[in-house]
Amino acid sequence: MYKYDEIDQAIVNERVSQYRDQTRRYLAGELSDEEFRPLRLQNGLYIQRHAPMLRIAVPYGTLSSAQLRKLGEISKRYDRGYGHFSTRQNLQLNWPKLEDVPDILAELATVEMHAIQTSGNCIRNITTDQFAGVAPDEIIDPRAVAEIMRQWSTFHPEFALLPRKFKIAVSGTKQDRAIVQAHDIGLEFYYDEQNKMAIKVWVGGGLGRTPILGSVIREHLEWQHVLTYCEAIIRVYNLHGRRDNAYKARIKILVKALGIDEFREQVEAEWAHLKDNPNTITEAELSRVATYFTEMPYESLPAHDAGFDNAIASNPAFAAWVKRSVHAHKKSGYRAVTLSLKPHGKAPGDATSEQMIAVADLADAYSFGELRVSHEQNLILTDVKLSDVYALWETARANELATPNIGLLTDIICCPGGDFCSLANAKSIPIAEAIQMQFDNLDYLHDIGELELNISGCMNACGHHHVGHIGILGVDKDGSEWYQVTIGGKQGNDASIGAVIGPSFAAEEMPGVVQKLIDVYIAERTPEERFIDTVRRIGIPPFKAHVYGKAVEKADAHV
Ligand code: HEM
Numbered sequence: 001m002y003k004y005d006e007i008d009q010a011i012v013n014e015r016v017s018q019y020r021d022q023t024r025r026y027l028a029g030e031l032s033d034e035e036f037r038p039l040r041l042q043n044g045l046y047i048q049r050h051a052p053m054l055r056i057a058v059p060y061g062t063l064s065s066a067q068l069r070k071l072g073e074i075s076k077r078y079d080r081g082y083g084h085f086s087t088r089q090n091l092q093l094n095w096p097k098l099e100d101v102p103d104i105l106a107e108l109a110t111v112e113m114h115a116i117q118t119s120g121n122c123i124r125n126i127t128t129d130q131f132a133g134v135a136p137d138e139i140i141d142p143r144a145v146a147e148i149m150r151q152w153s154t155f156h157p158e159f160a161l162l163p164r165k166f167k168i169a170v171s172g173t174k175q176d177r178a179i180v181q182a183h184d185i186g187l188e189f190y191y192d193e194q195n196k197m198a199i200k201v202w203v204g205g206g207l208g209r210t211p212i213l214g215s216v217i218r219e220h221l222e223w224q225h226v227l228t229y230c231e232a233i234i235r236v237y238n239l240h241g242r243r244d245n246a247y248k249a250r251i252k253i254l255v256k257a258l259g260i261d262e263f264r265e266q267v268e269a270e271w272a273h274l275k276d277n278p279n280t281i282t283e284a285e286l287s288r289v290a291t292y293f294t295e296m297p298y299e300s301l302p303a304h305d306a307g308f309d310n311a312i313a314s315n316p317a318f319a320a321w322v323k324r325s326v327h328a329h330k331k332s333g334y335r336a337v338t339l340s341l342k343p344h345g346k347a348p349g350d351a352t353s354e355q356m357i358a359v360a361d362l363a364d365a366y367s368f369g370e371l372r373v374s375h376e377q378n379l380i381l382t383d384v385k386l387s388d389v390y391a392l393w394e395t396a397r398a399n400e401l402a403t404p405n406i407g408l409l410t411d412i413i414c415c416p417g418g419d420f421c422s423l424a425n426a427k428s429i430p431i432a433e434a435i436q437m438q439f440d441n442l443d444y445l446h447d448i449g450e451l452e453l454n455i456s457g458c459m460n461a462c463g464h465h466h467v468g469h470i471g472i473l474g475v476d477k478d479g480s481e482w483y484q485v486t487i488g489g490k491q492g493n494d495a496s497i498g499a500v501i502g503p504s505f506a507a508e509e510m511p512g513v514v515q516k517l518i519d520v521y522i523a524e525r526t527p528e529e530r531f532i533d534t535v536r537r538i539g540i541p542p543f544k545a546h547v548y549g550k551a552v553e554k555a556d557a558h559v
């Protein structure tokens with residue numbers, strides 16, 4: 001993975017001392033709340049419902065074991081013994097003390113981490129596929145370009161005060177796992193007819209209050225120009241994006257207002273004089289950064305391991321876990337392994353300090369000391385030998401990290417919601433927990449099969465509810481908490497935004513509502529059909545009819 005050079009380290013160290021002094025002045029009453037606000041936000045510190053929240057950047061979801069161990073130690077020492085991995089592959093601490101944050105940032109700097117770019121109207125942490133570099137369906141490993149973009153976007157002077165936050169995702173696989181279409185800019189890498197690396201550029205996607213899937217602004221961009229082309233896009237947005245209304249300030253609104261053709265023309269006009277400027281990436285620079293992402297020192301291994309095969313044959317619990325959590329790898333004899341942060345009845349995405357330290361140890365023992373965070377809020381060891389998988393499972397199970405539910409209904413994506421977030425309309429974590437308890441039977445869960453259920457506590461959509469096969473959105477009606485349900489959303493190449501099935505529900509109704517959706521699916525599905533396929537084939541009405549039944553009139557009363 002990327003290692004800081006002395007410039008990276010100096011920038012981060014300086015930032016820590018600046019922020020230490022800013023915090024001191026604020027606590028001494030020399031800076032007002034208003035003056036301190038942008039300074040803390042630039043360092044990832046939000047003020048939430050009960051306490052500050054610190055969002056720590058995990059660039060493109062990659063962590064070393066030393067970094068995760070440090071996060072475990074920090075969450076124990078300065079927080080309440082846990083952290084929350086977010087849908088943008090970052091880590092959030094929910095209970096740090098404002099006066100401790102400079103010390104936390106100083107500790108993070110010792111392991112090449114910071115909280116810059118995790119807040120504010122700048123280019124945020126760049127995200128990508130959690131299997132980058134090891135996926136068998138990978139066309140191009142996007143991490144070197146993602147790193148170059150990280151360096152370019154951090155402190156980019158022109159883009160520090162955009163109309164609104166700006167999110168970029170990169171993907172280099174046939175199956176998109178980075179949700180490029182739901183980002184302000186999505187970059188899809190491929191080899192063109194001349195066998196040269198090229199990029200398909202998507203723009204104007206986003207979830208939030210107005211969910212929109214991105215449009216293709218350029219089918220073919222030579223990789224050398226990725227920074228200058230993004231500069232052209234963001235410059236047009238910076239000039240013309242709306243600053244008068246925060247709800248209409250994202251680039252998606254501008255692209256929609258102008259139309260993709262007009263927007264493209266403006267970008268191309270801007271690019272005409274940005275193209276070939278010093279931000280054009282050279283072969284030498286790409287190779288220099290790519291040396292940080294060369295292959296791990298893999299052994300030559302056979303495709304099968306007798307011990308692994310025997311364990312599957314003799315241990316059904318292990319076999320069930322392998323089926324969901326162990327993924328194909330480009331190297332013979334290796335697998336990527338997902339550790340579930342979704343044990344039933346616990347807040348999705350939360351990891352205790354002990355779990356973080358245990359995962360760091362597992363990464364050291366079995367995965368070259370590296371791991372990934374997925375936007376589904378789980379942790380992944382990317383390079384595990386088949387012969388080590390059983391031992392890894394035993395330790396993961398002892399640490400409550402081996403719930404065999406990856407990709408299933410209880411692998412819920414969930415935002416912090418009303419328990420923590422001051423913008424929430426409703427709680428989301430208790431809804432996730434109640435649904436997990438409703439579907440606590442693993443055989444049944446496996447029978448239901450692949451299903452993505454996503455929950456957001458308000459229309460800001462941090463929990464990606466629009467692209468969940470089942471989406472749940474917290475809404476406020478006359479001061480009480482209700483939940484709106486969508487179905488048919490999907491991430492990936494054939495992404496879609498879910499459709500609302502009807503009037504909203506009270507919290508206690510939610511497990512039953514999800515149960516009814518599943519009942520329809522089980523009754524209607526053809527063999528091999530996933531929930532989303534059935535929804536796409538038969539449409540919303542059968543689901544709606546079963547969920548509301550005769551109760552529609554009653555439910556309508558609280559629309
Ligand atoms: C608790 C403090 C949080 C606050 C105040 C907050 C605030 C917001 C706001 C205001 C938006 C809507 C922005 C817009 O559409 O212009 C948003 C979107 C989003 N946030 Fe959060 N958020 C928080 C936590 C999280 C967490 C924990 C995650 C990950 C689990 C997350 C990931 C996202 C994502 C993925 C989006 C929507 C996608 C998009 O940008 O279009 N946020 N957030």
Ligand code: SF4
Binds near residue numbers: 416424456461463
């Ligand atoms: S979706 Fe709403 S409630 Fe949930 S974290 Fe985002 S802003 Fe907060």
